[in-house]
Amino acid sequence: MNEKLANKKCVPCKGGTLPLSKEEAKKLLAQVSTSWHLNEKSIGAEFKFKNFKEAMDFINKVAAIAESEGHHPDIHISYSRVKLKSWTHAIGGLSINDFILISKINSLI
Numbered sequence: 500m501n502e503k504l505a506n507k508k509c510v511p512c513k514g515g516t517l518p519l520s521k522e523e524a525k526k527l528l529a530q531v532s533t534s535w536h537l538n539e540k541s542i543g544a545e546f547k548f549k550n551f552k553e554a555m556d557f558i559n560k561v562a563a564i565a566e567s568e569g570h571h572p573d574i575h576i577s578y579s580r581v582k583l584k585s586w587t588h589a590i591g592g593l594s595i596n597d598f599i600l601i602s603k604i605n606s607l608i
Contacts (some may be wrong), residue, residue: 518592
């Protein structure tokens with residue numbers, strides 16, 4: 500992939516789009532970061548901050564990115580820990596949009 504994922508824009512999946520294969524997902528994940536882990540149908544990561552306020556600041560920045568991309572991760576917070584999980588609901592698995600999104604989220608760290 501010549502263009503960096505963070506420079507791409509999420510595009511809604513069209514009907515009949517298949518989820519990425521595990522091999523395709525592994526290749527894309529290698530371009531993004533080792534802090535994210537690949538699950539059967541999603542990618543996730545946990546981030547630790549100094550306190551609740553820092554965690555909320557991070558979540559608000561993630562929310563702004565997600566809104567601008569039209570692609571939204573699941574967000575869970577427990578005081579200073581934030582867990583994110585992304586998958587493309589419309590296709591029941593991973594798409595390029597998930598990797599674009601996490602690439603942009605990684606730029607916050």
